[in-house]
Amino acid sequence: MPKLYSGAEIVFKCLEDQNVSHIFGYPGGAVLPIYDELKNFNSIKHILVRHEQGAGHAAEGYARSTGKPGVLLVTSGPGATNAVTALTDAYMDSVPLVCITGQVPTHLIGTDAFQECDTTGITRPCTKHNWLVKDINDLAKIMHKAFEVATTGRPGPVLVDIPKDIQFQKANYKNYKNNKISNGKSHDNYSQKNIDDLINLIQKAKKPIFYTGGGVINSGTKASELLRELVYSTGFPITSTLQGLGSFPADDNQFLGMLGMHGTYEANNAMYSCDLMINVGARFDDRITGKIDEFSPKSKKVHIDIDPSSINKNVKVDLAIVGDIKSVLTSTLKTFKKSKNNFSKSNKHQISNWWEQIQKWRSKRSLDYIGSEETIKPQYAIERLYELTKDKDTYITTEVGQHQMWAAQHYKFNKPNRWMTSGGLGTMGYGLPAAVGVQIAHPKKLVIDIAGEASVLMTMQEMSTAVQYNLPIKIFILNNEYMGMVRQWQELLHDKNYSESYTAALPDFVKMAEAYGCVGIRAKTPEELDDKIIEMLNTDRPVIFDCLVDKQENCFPMIPSGKPHNQMLLGPKDQKEKKITGKGRTLV
Amino acid sequence: MANSKSAYSFAGKKQKPDTHIIVVWVDNEAGVLARVVGLFSGRGYNIESLAVAEVDQKQNISRITIVTTGTPQVVDQIKLQLKKLVPVHKVADFKREDKNVIFKEMALFKFVANNGKLNKAFEACKNFNPVILDQTNKSNVIQITALRREIDTMSKNLKKFGLVSVSRTGAVAMTRGSEIFK
Numbered sequence: 001m002p003k004l005y006s007g008a009e010i011v012f013k014c015l016e017d018q019n020v021s022h023i024f025g026y027p028g029g030a031v032l033p034i035y036d037e038l039k040n041f042n043s044i045k046h047i048l049v050r051h052e053q054g055a056g057h058a059a060e061g062y063a064r065s066t067g068k069p070g071v072l073l074v075t076s077g078p079g080a081t082n083a084v085t086a087l088t089d090a091y092m093d094s095v096p097l098v099c100i101t102g103q104v105p106t107h108l109i110g111t112d113a114f115q116e117c118d119t120t121g122i123t124r125p126c127t128k129h130n131w132l133v134k135d136i137n138d139l140a141k142i143m144h145k146a147f148e149v150a151t152t153g154r155p156g157p158v159l160v161d162i163p164k165d166i167q168f169q170k171a172n173y174k175n176y177k178n179n180k181i182s183n184g185k186s187h188d189n190y191s192q193k194n195i196d197d198l199i200n201l202i203q204k205a206k207k208p209i210f211y212t213g214g215g216v217i218n219s220g221t222k223a224s225e226l227l228r229e230l231v232y233s234t235g236f237p238i239t240s241t242l243q244g245l246g247s248f249p250a251d252d253n254q255f256l257g258m259l260g261m262h263g264t265y266e267a268n269n270a271m272y273s274c275d276l277m278i279n280v281g282a283r284f285d286d287r288i289t290g291k292i293d294e295f296s297p298k299s300k301k302v303h304i305d306i307d308p309s310s311i312n313k314n315v316k317v318d319l320a321i322v323g324d325i326k327s328v329l330t331s332t333l334k335t336f337k338k339s340k341n342n343f344s345k346s347n348k349h350q351i352s353n354w355w356e357q358i359q360k361w362r363s364k365r366s367l368d369y370i371g372s373e374e375t376i377k378p379q380y381a382i383e384r385l386y387e388l389t390k391d392k393d394t395y396i397t398t399e400v401g402q403h404q405m406w407a408a409q410h411y412k413f414n415k416p417n418r419w420m421t422s423g424g425l426g427t428m429g430y431g432l433p434a435a436v437g438v439q440i441a442h443p444k445k446l447v448i449d450i451a452g453e454a455s456v457l458m459t460m461q462e463m464s465t466a467v468q469y470n471l472p473i474k475i476f477i478l479n480n481e482y483m484g485m486v487r488q489w490q491e492l493l494h495d496k497n498y499s500e501s502y503t504a505a506l507p508d509f510v511k512m513a514e515a516y517g518c519v520g521i522r523a524k525t526p527e528e529l530d531d532k533i534i535e536m537l538n539t540d541r542p543v544i545f546d547c548l549v550d551k552q553e554n555c556f557p558m559i560p561s562g563k564p565h566n567q568m569l570l571g572p573k574d575q576k577e578k579k580i581t582g583k584g585r586t587l588v
Numbered sequence: 589m590a591n592s593k594s595a596y597s598f599a600g601k602k603q604k605p606d607t608h609i610i611v612v613w614v615d616n617e618a619g620v621l622a623r624v625v626g627l628f629s630g631r632g633y634n635i636e637s638l639a640v641a642e643v644d645q646k647q648n649i650s651r652i653t654i655v656t657t658g659t660p661q662v663v664d665q666i667k668l669q670l671k672k673l674v675p676v677h678k679v680a681d682f683k684r685e686d687k688n689v690i691f692k693e694m695a696l697f698k699f700v701a702n703n704g705k706l707n708k709a710f711e712a713c714k715n716f717n718p719v720i721l722d723q724t725n726k727s728n729v730i731q732i733t734a735l736r737r738e739i740d741t742m743s744k745n746l747k748k749f750g751l752v753s754v755s756r757t758g759a760v761a762m763t764r765g766s767e768i769f770k
Contacts, residue, residue, distance in 0.1 A: 124626055
């Protein structure tokens with residue numbers, strides 16, 4: 001008779017078979033049987049967080065920086081509800097997560113038992129799929145299915161809710177073989193004709209642009225390589241969304257910078273004026289499109305995406321190619337090379353006017369800012385951070401707000417999976433736990449959370465996690481004492497009524513660092529900034545870096561939402577000329 | 589303050605909404621209806637009526653028929669989003685005007701009246717396959733099958749014959765001819 005395993009053992013058996021090496025979690029009554037088994041599975045290391053949201057974001061950081069699914073293990077009730085923000089975040093940004101929750105014993109479900117909540121009900125809208133395990137014999141199947149759903153097609157979070165009695169019950173376990181039969185929801189669904197049409201459009205375009213997104217990153221490092229090859233062989237300009245940064249080298253001449261609400265002047269104008277837009281793995285988010293009716297009015301639009309429901313959701317496109325980016329780009333390049341070798345040379349003339357125009361836009365230097373010798377400009381801080389870390393293989397996470405946009409604008413990413421930020425949901429407090437997850441996955445690498453002082457306080461407790469596991473993460477806080485992005489909108493759109501956006505009574509971050517048992521460093525002037533950054537980089541322990549920056553600085557350029565791309569606000573100088581009208585103010 | 593309408597962008601040009609009947613074949617498992625209905629409510633789609641029951645006991649397949657209104661773009665989204673759900677096998681979409689598809693709703697009417705009125709009530713239902721399911725000397729229950737709008741009209745017109753209670757199902761649909769939806 002084959003050996004019988006308890007539900008808790010089966011959970012770990014499944015994790016082993018899925019090659020999971022780290023799980024992020026927090027124990028509690030309804031998962032104790034699972035925690036009890038932890039000691040018997042040496043290949044799986046558990047990272048104890050300080051809050052379940054932190055477990056979720058850490059798992060996200062882990063997943064985004066490795067391409068593997070992140071796993072978290074939390075208890076029932078509050079454990080599950082605390083994880084909801086991270087699950088929603090992962091859902092919006094297509095991050096593969098497997099969340100295992102404990103549940104009250106089956107016979108107590110529905111009785112409002114202690115720490116009971118309708119976990120599958122609560123997480124239904126923020127997961128790709130979830131399961132309540134009601135029969136021990138289904139557990140293994142569900143666990144493996146969970147990994148399959150999380151990682152195939154457009155990746156995303158899934159949740160498996162396991163009642164405590166199921167964790168004790170016993171069943172068989174057969175080792176899992178990945179037979180790669182998917183449920184039919186993740187197939188490439190394009191034809192050679194689609195590819196031919198694309199190449200035909202590429203050939204005819206006079207004002208083309210690539211608009212790439214997180215889909216390229218999610219498709220794996222190979223996809224980024226293929227993208228580079230395609231962009232180089234066409235000679236077309238390329239812009240990227242927030243989530244796509246790193247799939248194409250930011251310091252390359254063909255790269256126009258990020259587009260969208262805080263994108264560069266050249267990227268947004270090129271999007272507005274192009275005649276061919278090739279969207280590779282992006283989703284026409286409202287922060288990108290601005291006013292839909294005036295979004296790139298004259299272009300033919302091509303959309304390459306693995307998720308059929310992304311096609312024509314916000315913007316109607318002329319050519320849809322549904323498939324994995326890697327596979328679509330492979331086919332495209334293959335066909336392209338067959339028919340159009342040396343295309344970029346022969347094509348140079350056709351798009352030379354376009355490049356000239358782009359250079360004109362570029363000469364506006366929309367990311368410029370007015371420097372200062374007295375106060376540290378936040379942009380300057382990011383620039384220096386970039387200059388001093390660019391030779392290392394650095395992983396950057398961020399919180400949400402001005403600092404996030406400045407990081408996206410001024411830190412130049414050249415490799416995929418190096419940039420972890422909460423784009424879709426915009427979760428303040430994402431960056432610190434995400435940095436924990438990234439550092440766990442890449443123990444030898446430099447991991448920096450570019451943070452704002454308001455965001456970082458939301459999940460500050462995870463410093464304790466970093467200290468416990470000797471994770472030398474660097475929390476680089478651009479401290480302006482304001483919720484900067486809120487303050488910016490209030491300044492520009494609400495008549496400078498800074499309602500509740502100033503944080504009085506901030507903690508002393510240096511002392512706080514010391515209290516957590518890590519290192520605190522403070523920089524007050526531009527003069528000392530470099531030395532302090534170097535000091536931070538030379539510290540092989542977790543560091544909280546309190547960088548006191550200009551409190552009034554705003555993040556430009558900016559498209560007030562609801563405006564088309566060609567009506568951007570540039571820096572302070574330009575702003576006087578184009579005051580935001582009442583129409584724009586409704587759009588924050 | 590004056591201009592405090594908070595919106596992310598101005599709504600674009602509106603297309604014309606149409607009524608569609610969406611048929612969804614799903615695994616009959618716990619929570620599947622909540623997933624489908626939650627998708628509609630979560631994304632702001634309408635549900636005019638809903639009918640659901642298991643149709644294949646061997647394979648555990650339920651068939652959900654949803655009547656919805658939406659612009660072509662919204663209806664496309666509904667279909668594509670439904671197809672992404674793990675327990676969903678296939679999704680069919682018919683326009684209400686589609687001549688190749690039969691739509692039917694069933695209604696139960698209870699009348700309390702004298703014999704003369706009860707007879708007239710039955711008479712009035714005769715175009716809609718009336719069946720008397722229950723009868724006493726002062727009441728009866730009549731079952732009819734018809735289109736949604738026909739039942740709407742009937743429930744209004746039958747008041748005068750002593751209609752006191754109406755119970756009706758959501759629409760169900762079936763294609764005409766020998767073809768089946770794959």
